[in-house]
Amino acid sequence: STSGDSFTSLSGNDATGQGTASKPFATITNAMKFATAGDTIFVDAGLFTETVVISADSITLIGKDSNATVIDPPGANGVTTLYGIYATGKTNLLIKDIGALGAYFGIYLSNVNRSTVTGDSASSCGNTGLYLNNSDTITITNSIFNSNSGRGMSLNASSFNTISNNTLKSNSNYGIIPEGSSNNNTISGNTVMSNTYGVYLYSGSSGNTVSNNN
8 A cells, every 4th residue: 555545444443543454444434534636545344334425536445345345325215315435526536346235326426537436336226326427438347236226327428438247137227328418338248137128228329339238
């Protein structure tokens, strides 16, 4: 790790912790308070009852794996402002090996560009597992978006994104839907099953490439 990196563990302490591996913080939110561009936040296994708001550009957020490091924000998943991971106006983010459970939006990225979501999961959300709003050049790979009450993944006015090798199952409406002028996205190699609709190309979006999905 580098001098700006920090560690979070349920065994940590936000009051006395220093964000080090031996003296970690207890919450991701507290680690984020000290984070600046270029920092990595390592999150140990555990169920974290918080919403994580990414506060700077070039932040890397890494869990143990998406089944072990889980964010479950407090509140009912029907509350429209309940997020698991939220970022707006940021660039060059990496969100890796973290699960989101029981939010309204599991992972919500608005005006976020040149970022990566990999090895993550979002399930049992009141609306959408992963929502991109006005977000371009995002790479989403090897992630799982299952059993959400609305959509597995939704793109609104988001273009030039790469969506590959993800699993989207048993979502109440759409597996993946690009809409609202979401153009030139590449959607390939995903497993999209048992949704009301699989990959739904909404009118008003163009130039999207859809191939080799199951």
